[in-house]
Amino acid sequence: MNDKGECPIPDTHQKLKEATYFLGKCAEHYHVPSEFLFNLNAFIQALRNITFILQSEPNRPEAFDLWYEKKQEEMRQIDLLRRFVQARNIVVKQSSLKAKSTARSGVFRGRRFKLGMLHDVPLFAPSAWLLERLQANVGFFLDEARSQPWEQFGVERVWIVEEIGDTEVLRLCGQALNAIGVLVEEAHRLFGAGVEGAEVELDMLRTQTFLETDNDPSLIIKWGWSDAV
Numbered sequence: 001m002n003d004k005g006e007c008p009i010p011d012t013h014q015k016l017k018e019a020t021y022f023l024g025k026c027a028e029h030y031h032v033p034s035e036f037l038f039n040l041n042a043f044i045q046a047l048r049n050i051t052f053i054l055q056s057e058p059n060r061p062e063a064f065d066l067w068y069e070k071k072q073e074e075m076r077q078i079d080l081l082r083r084f085v086q087a088r089n090i091v092v093k094q095s096s097l098k099a100k101s102t103a104r105s106g107v108f109r110g111r112r113f114k115l116g117m118l119h120d121v122p123l124f125a126p127s128a129w130l131l132e133r134l135q136a137n138v139g140f141f142l143d144e145a146r147s148q149p150w151e152q153f154g155v156e157r158v159w160i161v162e163e164i165g166d167t168e169v170l171r172l173c174g175q176a177l178n179a180i181g182v183l184v185e186e187a188h189r190l191f192g193a194g195v196e197g198a199e200v201e202l203d204m205l206r207t208q209t210f211l212e213t214d215n216d217p218s219l220i221i222k223w224g225w226s227d228a229v
């Protein structure tokens with residue numbers, strides 16, 4: 001905010017919030033592939049638009065061009081940001097990113113994987129479908145009443161998008177968003193306003209695991225468990 005209590009770069013700031021929103025949606029839909037991928041595409045585009053909008057903010061101070069040139073040079077040196085720019089070009093040209101998913105599925109204690117196997121997942125298979133298959137194929141591993149509290153079937157999923165990197169993609173999204181967040185923070189100061197930087201942190205264990213009680217919370221009561229994990 002500046003001394004009038006206004007944000008000097010409202011469009012840029014709003015676009016940063018939009019990217020943050022879609023990152024949250026990716027986490028929320030981590031286990032439903034088509035929704036996950038729609039939101040990932042939206043995130044990638046919103047992230048890119050932050051810098052486009054920043055460059056065309058009205059009332060740019062005189063020092064802006066030199067500052068931005070320097071920042072652009074810095075950003076070009078960051079491999080991860082370059083990859084996001086390339087990924088955005090693929091998304092905008094209406095083709096698809098090479099996304100794939102692997103999972104560990106089996107018995108979990110709390111949100112920790114206890115026993116089971118690691119496998120590839122068909123691209124559009126939701127985790128709920130994987131859970132059903134576990135219940136049907138290896139249901140005998142657990143007694144019907146689930147007498148060990150918080151021992152249940154579950155899936156721990158990993159999304160990887162080749163164009164962005166060879167590790168879990170939401171963490172990479174979070175890193176890229178935080179890097180651009182720092183730029184937007186600096187831009188606020190350049191435009192004469194302070195801003196509180198907010199780092200985005202995702203609870204990845206919570207995001208990546210999908211348990212029977214996530215699929216159907218009424219099971220917590222049915223099995224007589226208490227305290228959420």
Ligand SMILES: [Zn+2]
Binds near residue numbers: 001007008009
């Ligand atoms: Zn602002």
